Amino acid sequence: MSGNALLVALAEHARSSPDAVFLVEMDGRTTTYGALASLATRIAETLREFGVRPGDRVGVHLRKSVDAVAAICGILHAEGIYVPLDAAAPAARSASILVDCGARAVLTGGPSGEVLRQELAALDAAMQVHLLTGVGGGAGIQEWLVQSGVPVTGTQGGHPTSPDSAACILYTSGSTGGPKGVVIPVRAVESFVQWAIASFAPNPCDRVASHAPFHFDLSIFDLFVPMRAGASVLLLDDSVVANPRLLVECIASRGITIWYSTPTTLRMLLDHGRLEETPSGALRLVLFAGEVFPLPQLRRLTRAWPAPRYCNLYGPTETNVVTWFEVPPDFDFDREPSLPIGEPCAGVIVMVEADCGGMAGAGEVGELLICSPTTMTGYWNRPDLTARALQKDSQERLWYKTGDLASRDERGVLHFHGRRDRMIKRRGYRIELAEIEAALSHHPQLGAVVTSTRVDSRGQTVIVAHVTLRGAERPSVVDLKKYCSAHLPLWMIPDQFEVLHSFPMTSTGKVDLQSLGTRDPGS
């Protein structure tokens, strides 16, 4: 197969156990290692034929499916860089991401694919749009291969890919108003996979639930760790990801052994999925990341399903997982203030930097800096942002400045204390409030927009948009939500809107965020 280190395992399993199941879709259709490997090879050949060269970006705008995984593997096989997109997000946002990364091509399908094609056409983007007739079970991509008419040559892929070449670009919310692309090199994925294999010992009998969408960094685990271990992956698509009862039922009925999601998802299973009344089946490992897991809910979860190991993984998209904490069986939920983010993963160095510079003492809160082989190359096309985030020390080591506040206790265990800036976490997604403000500021009836957040009685982060009006006409909340849904992904839509005559100001002439944030617009 190709020289891409990430696909070596796929080729090996395809050779040694071609009939072993790699992918399972919700409707029960399965795809073996052998089938997926040959599909990936053909996709790579076809992409090359279409002019995709090493280092070219190729968008994957497909719902979670065999087709999407095959596309990702095919792109990597062709030494391209895959750019996963949220097929449910507004087409305008996906189009702007594709334009930003200068994608050579995008693979898309379904009704949202047609909308994306039109959006790209309107932007005059010079990019191939490969529209799959159907998505699911690999049938759509097979059909596309046939339609493309590229002869099957079976040529083996070329030269080994450099570990520093990029594997994918994951777009996250940016503070300058638009999403920014985190460039993840092959080396970073490789290091992460090796750590996960050493820490969790996945084996061919494991069944990993892939809950996170492919544009979310958690999916790196879901795709590449089982692939390395020869395990199988249950692809949870849009029809189930938000359906807690189906998810809880399928954990036992589909024999899931490894689960990885945000705490929000696990809380959803607890609050709405009847988890406490449902057996956990063969589940042996529950990993969660992306935000803080409140202790009362974690306690409920570990009580209801005591058999699995529970691990809190920490790390921004820019570095993937860099510290982890396994919840010990005797964890004292009553006495501990919060769940620690634990200790650095093998090969990772972390430093808590005190405000005055230098290392923070035990218990002292400071910014968390990370030096890890799993770190990104930089932000796509944003040398300014990259230079601010990645800094070299005197020993030429590259450090990533997380913007997260942390402390290290006497035992050396790390604790998380929130953010330095206006980035927030909601449902595990990170959101720059500036991106919401930028989107809303184009609304014809709105003047200025400022957003704030608060935590409601259930511990959920609520985003409030405080707006002033341009004229006398006042848009309804329903109109505003509809407007947002056309310009922002669902998880970024504000929960509440408050119309003000003017914003409260601080003495220094800035908008008084503190006073905005403490009011309850509902009252």
Place this chain on the structure above:
Amino acid sequence: MDFTISAEQGELRRRILEFAREHLHDRAASPVPDTTFPRDHWRHCASLGILGLPFPEVYGGGGRDALTTVMALEALGQGCADNGLIFAIGAQMWSVQMPILRFGSEEQKHRYLPALCCGDLVGAHAMSEAQSGSDAFSISTSARRIGQGYRLNGTKVFVSQAPVADVFVVFARTGSDPGPMALSAFLVDRSTPGLVVGPPTPKLGLRTSPMASLTFDDCVIPESSRLNLEGRGAQIFRDSIEWERSCILAGAVGAMDRLLNDATKYARERHQFGRAIAAFGAIAHRLIDMKIHLEQARLALYRAAWEKEHGSDGTTLGAIAKLVVSEAYRRCAILAMEIRGGYGYTTDDVEREVRDALGSTIYSGTSDIQRLVIGRSLGLKLT
């Protein structure tokens, strides 16, 4: 809040009560208490699905919730006077089947649960040692790693059903640390060489639930017999003891109901000074107190079972249920004896009921231990 008993729960209770009255009542009611384990009755209960009630159907269970299960077991205790049998059923369900369900591998669950639910296998739980009772985590039985397995050495005491059990949940020390983190749990088959079951331990009550000690003498077991990961023993024990505390006295609540019915009937029929003794305030108050104890115990039991499945405070409410029900059960049995006067003290049926009830404040943690658990939930630093 809704205390309505559903049609499903009512029907299950009625069915089990009828079954127990019809098929399980005779032997224990005989004047000389039988001390042998009633395997035929055990199998009969299993064939009705009683042992599998709260377990998923894929493992041979009935898929009922915890509250419905304790209601069913209460009906069983109400209809069947063989308290030892009911205790043995509860012990296996909560301290053998439950840890296998909640911590076992898929292979272990498929291997043991259907056989335990249908009565083909009898399981027992081995934790206590001569030097380690309430201080459970100080056990010294060791499991040393050898190649692909472990070598067990040590002695367990007070193992209910040991004389008749086919498989044991055994807790042993896999590490050298003195604390709870070095404990692990194992599923050990009776036929394993090096496992010796001692002679039955004579005891005051619950004699149809035979008890014995277990000795492990270089008993070698495969790694696949370990329940969950190494070091999870304390957690497994804590989890199963909570289920046990919350649910094992379901049968006792039924027994209290039965004692109250029998005592009321007796007091109405027995005449002294030309009147039914029920008309005397002293007797009537005893019956009234029995009723109050019964209803308080029932409430505590239902609340704990519900909490265990739906709530977050199963630890405290389980301890409260264990304490409230067992203390009420003892009082009820003694009140029933007093109502019968001299006949209660002779070795007729009520005398046996009193002996059976006395153990309830001791097994699954004494009332003192339950108070310790409850105190800790209040943030009291007790030792």
Place this chain on the structure above:
Amino acid sequence: MSDSAIVEAARQFILDRFLPGEAAGALTPTTPLISTGILDSLSVLELVTFLENRYSIEFAAHEVDRAHLDTLVAIESTVRQKGGRG
């Protein structure tokens, strides 16, 4: 024609819970709820819990979706189909 009691109850719940401050008229029986982001995945679950409790009905796992819940009209027909009475 006035809206049915089920539409009214669901409308009131959605307004109170997810659209505080909004005029009732902004939410018509055919306003899409899920596709417009008025209800996100967690809000949908809260709505289902509300409907289940209020009408003593039960949603099957696969029924918690856009087809059954995207508009007040769809919500009403789903509740009626399950035997819930307005």
